[in-house]
Amino acid sequence: MSYRHKKLKEEDVVICECKYGVNDPETACGERCLNVLTSTECTLGYCQSGENCRNQSPNAIFSYARHGTLPHTQCFACCSQRFQKCEYAKTKLFRTEGRGWGLLADENIKAGQFIMEYCREVLSSEATKKRCLAYEAHKVKDAYIISVNVNYFIDATKKGSLARFINHSCQPNCETRKWIVLGETRVGIFAKRDISVRMELSYNYNFEWYGGAPVHCLCGAANCSLFLGAKSQGFKLAQECSHVWEEEDNRYIVDNLPLYDTTDDDESSPVISGTSGGNEYTYKVLNDSEESTLKLEQTNSKTKKMSQPKPKLKGYNHVCEEGDNRYIMDNLPLYDTTDDDESSPVISLTSGGNEHTKILNDSEGSTFKVEPTNSATKKKSQRKPKLKQLKTVNPGWKYGKRASETNKAACEQCPDVVREEMKKYVDVKKEQKRQALLQSDVTNIGDDKDEDIEEGEATE
Numbered sequence: 001m002s003y004r005h006k007k008l009k010e011e012d013v014v015i016c017e018c019k020y021g022v023n024d025p026e027t028a029c030g031e032r033c034l035n036v037l038t039s040t041e042c043t044l045g046y047c048q049s050g051e052n053c054r055n056q057s058p059n060a061i062f063s064y065a066r067h068g069t070l071p072h073t074q075c076f077a078c079c080s081q082r083f084q085k086c087e088y089a090k091t092k093l094f095r096t097e098g099r100g101w102g103l104l105a106d107e108n109i110k111a112g113q114f115i116m117e118y119c120r121e122v123l124s125s126e127a128t129k130k131r132c133l134a135y136e137a138h139k140v141k142d143a144y145i146i147s148v149n150v151n152y153f154i155d156a157t158k159k160g161s162l163a164r165f166i167n168h169s170c171q172p173n174c175e176t177r178k179w180i181v182l183g184e185t186r187v188g189i190f191a192k193r194d195i196s197v198r199m200e201l202s203y204n205y206n207f208e209w210y211g212g213a214p215v216h217c218l219c220g221a222a223n224c225s226l227f228l229g230a231k232s233q234g235f236k237l238a239q240e241c242s243h244v245w246e247e248e249d250n251r252y253i254v255d256n257l258p259l260y261d262t263t264d265d266d267e268s269s270p271v272i273s274g275t276s277g278g279n280e281y282t283y284k285v286l287n288d289s290e291e292s293t294l295k296l297e298q299t300n301s302k303t304k305k306m307s308q309p310k311p312k313l314k315g316y317n318h319v320c321e322e323g324d325n326r327y328i329m330d331n332l333p334l335y336d337t338t339d340d341d342e343s344s345p346v347i348s349l350t351s352g353g354n355e356h357t358k359i360l361n362d363s364e365g366s367t368f369k370v371e372p373t374n375s376a377t378k379k380k381s382q383r384k385p386k387l388k389q390l391k392t393v394n395p396g397w398k399y400g401k402r403a404s405e406t407n408k409a410a411c412e413q414c415p416d417v418v419r420e421e422m423k424k425y426v427d428v429k430k431e432q433k434r435q436a437l438l439q440s441d442v443t444n445i446g447d448d449k450d451e452d453i454e455e456g457e458a459t460e
């Protein structure tokens with residue numbers, strides 16, 4: 001069973017207590033915002049900070065980061081990015097050596113920056129287990145499943161955002177983080193450190209591996225754990241998913257392991273090229289021993305045709321789901337060395353509000369062309385969501401009640417220091433409230449000395 005986005009009910013909107021003050025802009029959903037502290041995006045139309053809310057727009061967040069002081073907790077800097085507007089970092093697909101496709105940074109990325117959402121079909125664990133077995137039976141080599149929580153998984157095998165092309169590294173420069181957005185837990189890829197343009201993006205699959213047969217890791221890091229997802233618990237059902245790697249599982253003896261089959265890969269040096277803004281470029285993949293990731297260097301365009309491997313792609317003509325703006329790609333090239341499809345898959349994507357069509361030109365090797373498309377061709381699912389008007393916040397709504405429940409899962413993801421901060425903040429608020437109530441008691445008694453005030457009334 002897979003599900004679409006659930007419709008957010010008004011009573012489920014988590015509203016923080018921030019209010020924008022002209023003299024103190026920091027009050028508008030900054031580092032102390034209860035939603036920011038619990039990895040929850042404010043909801044457009046409901047946040048009392050209105051357009052000044054910095055827990056929705058990445059541009060606003062980065063202007064804060066540039067002009068203000070960054071908070072001492074990394075959490076605000078790294079988590080206060082936005083899923084809702086799909087404003088992703090610029091990235092580019094490229095062909096790796098032995099690891100299929102990979103994704104590289106197409107701009108300098110700051111530590112903590114939100115790179116993109118990992119999205120596609122959300123499945124129950126039962127459905128995921130069945131799919132795993134089916135993929136294994138169909139000899140699908142690459143694994144694209146990650147977990148949202150114990151009950152739900154995201155399967156980007158057939159369709160998904162570009163995040164599905166991010167490879168594993170035992171010394172990664174990115175990590176996954178869970179955020180609550182419009183009442184749903186969503187998974188984002190965030191930079192663990194500063195990443196320079198043309199560096200390959202990677203995260204550690206170690207604790208999440210729902211792939212087929214164990215795959216020999218080719219990340220090249222000094223601390224490499226040899227297999228993808230070596231520390232993963234998988235589904236904890238080895239009898240059902242015999243391929244799932246489990247801790248202390250001696251079925252997998254290194255010498256007898258079926259390794260990732262690279263025999264079909266082209267031997268030639270992986271060079272990628274493309275055109276960007278009318279300029280032609282070619283990049284050669286270099287091994288960066290210090291970072292254990294791959295770095296690309298601009299090369300002479302003459303080398304392009306000679307050294308470019310012909311991509312072997314299988315086009316998938318999947319259409320985005322109605323009303324789902326997370327799913328930004330129509331046709332995904334699924335790396336498949338057994339299939340030599342001659343057709344040119346077309347990938348549509350949105351970036352910074354502009355729509356492009358990326359055409360992978362087979363005849364010229366892995367050349368990417370970026371062509372702006374007519375907005376009339378925009379699919380319904382790619383339109384911006386309609387925003388609600390700012391509503392008055394229900395006075396009955398108190399953060400401490402529902403938000404703490406809703407955000408429990410997200411809070412568990414937060415580092416201790418953030419939890420501490422949140423606790424201190426809540427304590428201060430409680431104390432302020434208590435003082436205010438005491439003060440009003442004293443005033444009431446002073447005003448009407450004869451009136452009995454029953455205990456408990458004052459705290460209503």
Ligand SMILES: C[S@@+](CC[C@H](N)C(=O)[O-])C[C@H]1O[C@@H](n2cnc3c(N)ncnc32)[C@H](O)[C@@H]1O
Nearest residue numbers: 099100101142143164165167168217218219335
């Ligand atoms: C989420 S996909 C990543 C994109 C994939 N390379 C592709 O071409 O579509 C995960 C798959 O990529 C390959 N892969 C990723 N990281 C790898 C690594 N460090 N070493 C070997 N293979 C890797 C494995 O086949 C794995 O199942």
